[in-house]
Amino acid sequence: MKRGEKLDIAGAREESDIAEYGLRFDLTIPLSRFYANNISQLPMPFKSVQVGPVWRAERPQRGRYRQFIQCDIDVIGEPSINAEVDLIRTTAKCLSSVGLKDFVIRINNRKLIEALLVECGFFDRDFSGIMIALDKQDKIGIEGVRSELNGYSAEAVQRLIDFLNEGVETPQGVTSIFKGSTPAGVIALIEDLDVVMDTVRSLSQGNYEIIFDPSLIRGMGYYTGQIFEITYKEFPFSIAGGGRYDGVIGRLLGRDVAACGFSIGFERLCEVLELEKLVEASQGDRAIIFVEEDAQSSFAYGLAVQIEKDYAVVNVLRKLKNHHRQLENLYAEGYRAFYYPTETGYQQRVVEFDKV
Structure with missing residues (x-):
């Protein structure tokens, strides 16, 4: 998309008015289109592995590129948390196989965030803008988030800020925001997170960690359920990320299909491996x-x-x-x-x- 003064959405009449280039943004949407067009010929669930270049309207800097390679795995047609466990386990196994240890898998659930925002007093129409602000928390801090939310209900913003200041570390900690009894739907989301986290921990053999992070948002607007990212030591970027996107294929097919994916950023992973000296060839090899x-x-x-x-x-x-x-x-x-x-x-x- 065009940026800055070049972008005039209100006055746009054609695609060329808002976009300068038509390049593939990610691998998820093309995969969804492929599945919708070929659903009768594909197994259920359908498991996919993709590696390919994608493009973003980024200002090039460390860990951010205008063109980079995504390494995606997806499970389509599996509505249970088996998909999340399968994807997290496989991605962690991949990173372990190239020598990474002690990386951290951060996990949250978009539906849990939405339930929290409703309880604070925000409206559905506010979700997008609020999540954009929350997604910046690791860069601008909690008070920075407060500033970003200027213009929303002061009472709702204060309840949200109070929750963020609690430093909740477990899914059960989210229940502190609810004044009365916790809704059954929220309890079910918490239980699912617990199962996924407990299962992944049992498989990790101490080589990596999985934690609940209530500030994890993931920038893509199509996520509908559990979301996850992998970070390593003090590197200022994630090396993998993904989540559930149950509604995407439904827009193409006319009925919802469960879908979940995890993606490794190839260039980011290479930078980590190089700086950690995990890709140096040994003598004589x-x-x-x-x-x-x-x-x-x-x-x-x-x-x-x-x-x-x-x-x-x-x-x-x-x-x-x-x-x-x-x-x-x-x-x-x-x-x-x-x-x-x-x-x-x-x-x-x-x-x-x-x-x-």
């Missing part, structure tokens, strides 16, 4: 096979097939005239094993940087 003339290519690739089980990376490269510089560059990239052609085949040489 990368090999180069040098080729000096075309006739050696067949033998070189045959050798690559034989030794690839012994190395994380095996590359066949033409030996350059400035071989000294070539070796320096390859050494800097983590290569330690080098194979050179001989009259009878290939011979491995171990090159030490100080001797290059």
